[in-house]
Amino acid sequence: MPANDNEALAGLIRKLERLTDLNADDRRRLLALPHRLEKVSAGTLMVREGRDTSECCLLVEGFACRHKTTSDGGRQIVSFHMRGDILDIQHLLLPLADHNVEAITEAIVAWIPAAEIRRLAWERPNIGEGLWRDTLIDASIFREWILNVGRRDARSRIAHMLCEFVTRGVAADLGPGDGFELPMTQEQIGDATGLTSVHVNRTLKALRDDGVIAQERKRMIVRDWARLRAIAGFDSAYLHAAGA
Amino acid sequence: MPANDNEALAGLIRKLERLTDLNADDRRRLLALPHRLEKVSAGTLMVREGRDTSECCLLVEGFACRHKTTSDGGRQIVSFHMRGDILDIQHLLLPLADHNVEAITEAIVAWIPAAEIRRLAWERPNIGEGLWRDTLIDASIFREWILNVGRRDARSRIAHMLCEFVTRGVAADLGPGDGFELPMTQEQIGDATGLTSVHVNRTLKALRDDGVIAQERKRMIVRDWARLRAIAGFDSAYLHAAGA
DNA sequence: CGATTGATTGAAGGTCCTCAACAGAGGTGG
DNA sequence: CCACCTCTGTTGAGGACCTTCAATCAATCG
Numbered sequence: 240m241p242a243n244d245n246e247a248l249a250g251l252i253r254k255l256e257r258l259t260d261l262n263a264d265d266r267r268r269l270l271a272l273p274h275r276l277e278k279v280s281a282g283t284l285m286v287r288e289g290r291d292t293s294e295c296c297l298l299v300e301g302f303a304c305r306h307k308t309t310s311d312g313g314r315q316i317v318s319f320h321m322r323g324d325i326l327d328i329q330h331l332l333l334p335l336a337d338h339n340v341e342a343i344t345e346a347i348v349a350w351i352p353a354a355e356i357r358r359l360a361w362e363r364p365n366i367g368e369g370l371w372r373d374t375l376i377d378a379s380i381f382r383e384w385i386l387n388v389g390r391r392d393a394r395s396r397i398a399h400m401l402c403e404f405v406t407r408g409v410a411a412d413l414g415p416g417d418g419f420e421l422p423m424t425q426e427q428i429g430d431a432t433g434l435t436s437v438h439v440n441r442t443l444k445a446l447r448d449d450g451v452i453a454q455e456r457k458r459m460i461v462r463d464w465a466r467l468r469a470i471a472g473f474d475s476a477y478l479h480a481a482g483a
Numbered sequence: 484m485p486a487n488d489n490e491a492l493a494g495l496i497r498k499l500e501r502l503t504d505l506n507a508d509d510r511r512r513l514l515a516l517p518h519r520l521e522k523v524s525a526g527t528l529m530v531r532e533g534r535d536t537s538e539c540c541l542l543v544e545g546f547a548c549r550h551k552t553t554s555d556g557g558r559q560i561v562s563f564h565m566r567g568d569i570l571d572i573q574h575l576l577l578p579l580a581d582h583n584v585e586a587i588t589e590a591i592v593a594w595i596p597a598a599e600i601r602r603l604a605w606e607r608p609n610i611g612e613g614l615w616r617d618t619l620i621d622a623s624i625f626r627e628w629i630l631n632v633g634r635r636d637a638r639s640r641i642a643h644m645l646c647e648f649v650t651r652g653v654a655a656d657l658g659p660g661d662g663f664e665l666p667m668t669q670e671q672i673g674d675a676t677g678l679t680s681v682h683v684n685r686t687l688k689a690l691r692d693d694g695v696i697a698q699e700r701k702r703m704i705v706r707d708w709a710r711l712r713a714i715a716g717f718d719s720a721y722l723h724a725a726g727a
Numbered sequence: 728c729g730a731t732t733g734a735t736t737g738a739a740g741g742t743c744c745t746c747a748a749c750a751g752a753g754g755t756g757g
Numbered sequence: 758c759c760a761c762c763t764c765t766g767t768t769g770a771g772g773a774c775c776t777t778c779a780a781t782c783a784a785t786c787g
Contacts, residue, residue: 307627308630313634315634317626332615337626361611378573381629382549384625384629386551386552388629395553474554
C-alpha cells in the first residue's frame with residue numbers, strides 16, 4: 240500500500256485544522272482511529288445509494304465524486320472530492336445512503352468505522368465542531384451548485400465548476416492553480432453541470448478559442464484567471480474556510 | 484403576538500423528536516431557550532448574504548425560502564421551509580451567511596442566540612445529534628435539488644417540487660396531502676426549479692389539463708398522487724426521517 | 728376604485744440536445 | 758510489438774425545449 244497509516248490520517252488532520260482548533264490530544268486521538276486502507280481503480284463505487292453503511296470513507300489520494308440518478312437513468316454528479324475529504328460523513332448520522340460515491344481516478348481510501356468517528360466527535364468537542372462544520376460547508380457548496388445548474392448558462396456553469404475545482408485544489412495543497420491535472424472526463428463535467436458531453440466539448444473549445452484556458456491531454460492551464468472568474472461570476476465566500 | 488412562548492418552541496421540539504430521542508431534561512432545556520418572537524410580512528429578508536449572524540431564526544408559523552443570486556442578477560431558490568424548521572442553523576458554526584432567507588408568506592419567527600443553541604448542542608448530546616442530523620438532511624435535500632434542476636425536464640421538475648412540498652407538509656402536520664395551501668407564486672416556483680414563470684405557468688396548465696392536479700386560488704389539489712409521483716420520479720428516501 | 732401584483736396566453740427565437748460519424752489515445756492480448 | 762478494441766474527444770446537422778418579449782386578464786390592496 241503506497242501510503243502508510245500516518246500519512247493516511249494526516250490528510251484528515253490537515254483538513255480539520257483548517258476548520259477548527261485541534262490540540263495535541265485531539266491529534267493523537269485522530270491518528271489512533273482504526274482504519275483499513277484500500278486502493279481502488281477509477282470507476283469503483285465506494286458507496287451505493289440505498290445501502291446501509293457502518294464505515295466512513297476517507298479519500299487519501301486521488302479524486303472521487305458523488306452522484307445520483309433519476310428514475311429514467313439521468314445521472315447527476317453533486318460534488319467532486321479530493322484528498323482529505325471524507326466522502327460520506329453524513330453516514331455518521333444517516334445510516335441509509337441517498338447517493339453513490341465513485342472514484343473518478345485510481346485512488347486510495349481509508350475505511351473508518353462510523354461509530355469510532357461518532358464517539359470522537361462527542362468526546363472531543365473540537366473534533367465534533369470541525370466535522371459538523373465540514374458537513375455545513377458541504378451543504379453550502381451544494382447550494383452553490385443548485386444556483387449553478389439552475390441559473391447559469393453553459394459557459395458560466397463550466398467556468399464556475401473550474402474555478403471551484405482550482406480553488407479547492409489549492410487549499411488541499413494539490414499545487415498552484417494556474418496549471419493542474421483535470422481528473423474528470425467531459426462526460427463527467429456534463430453530469431456535474433447538467434449538460435451533455437457534446438455541449439461541454441463545444442463550450443470548452445469556445446473557452447480555449449477565447450484564450451481563457453488551454454488544454455493539453457488531461458492537463459488544464461488557466462490562461463486568464465480574472466476572465467475565468469468573471470465569466471463564472473465566481474466568489475469563493477461560499478467555500479467558507481475550506482477554500483481560504 | 485399570536486403564538487405564546489411555549490407554542491413557539493414546541494414546533495422545534497416536535498421536529499427534533501422526529502430526528503432523535505429527547506428525554507424530559509432535554510425538552511426542559513429546549514423550552515428554556517431565550518428567544519424573541521417577531522411577526523414578519525411576506526417578502527421580509529430575515530438573513531442577508533454576506534452578513535454576520537449571531538442569532539438563529541426558527542420558523543414558528545408561515546413559509547419561507549432560502550435563495551442566492553448570480554452576479555448578473557439571476558435568482559435561485561435553494562429550499563422552502565415550513566413551521567418547525569430552523570432557517571439558518573448553519574450559522575451556528577459558519578458566521579458569514581452565504582445566502583438570503585426570506586419569508587414568502589406572513590410568518591412568525593423566533594430569534595434564538597446562536598451561542599445558546601451551540602451550548603445546548605454540546606451539553607445535551609441528544610439535542611446535538613438531532614440538530615446535526617437536521618443539517619445533514621438539509622444537505623440531502625440540496626443534493627436532490629441539484630439532480631432536479633440538472634437532470635429533469637420542466638414537467639418532472641415541478642412535479643418533484645410539489646411531491647416534496649406535500650410530503651414535508653404532511654410530516655410537519657400541515658394537514659392532509661391531497662389538498663393544501665400552495666404558498667409560493669409561479670415566479671417563486673420558477674426560481675426554485677430554474678425555469679421562467681411563463682414556462683411554470685404552461686407546465687402547471689398541462690398538469691391540470693392531464694387531470695394530475697387541480698388549482699383554485701392558491702389552493703392546490705392533487706387529483707392523482709400516483710401519477711404525480713411517477714411524473715416526478717419521486718422517492719422520499721432522500722428526506723430521511725424528516726419526511727417519514 | 729385605481730394601482731399593483733400575479734396568472735395566462737401567443738409568437739418568435741436561442742440555447743442546448745439528439746443523433747451520427749470519425750479521430751485519437753490508451754490499454755490488452757496474441 | 759503490433760493489431761485491435763474501447764473510451765474519450767471532436768465536429769456537423771437538425772430539432773426540441775425553454776426563453777424572451779409582449780399583451781391581456783384576474784385578484785388583491787391601500
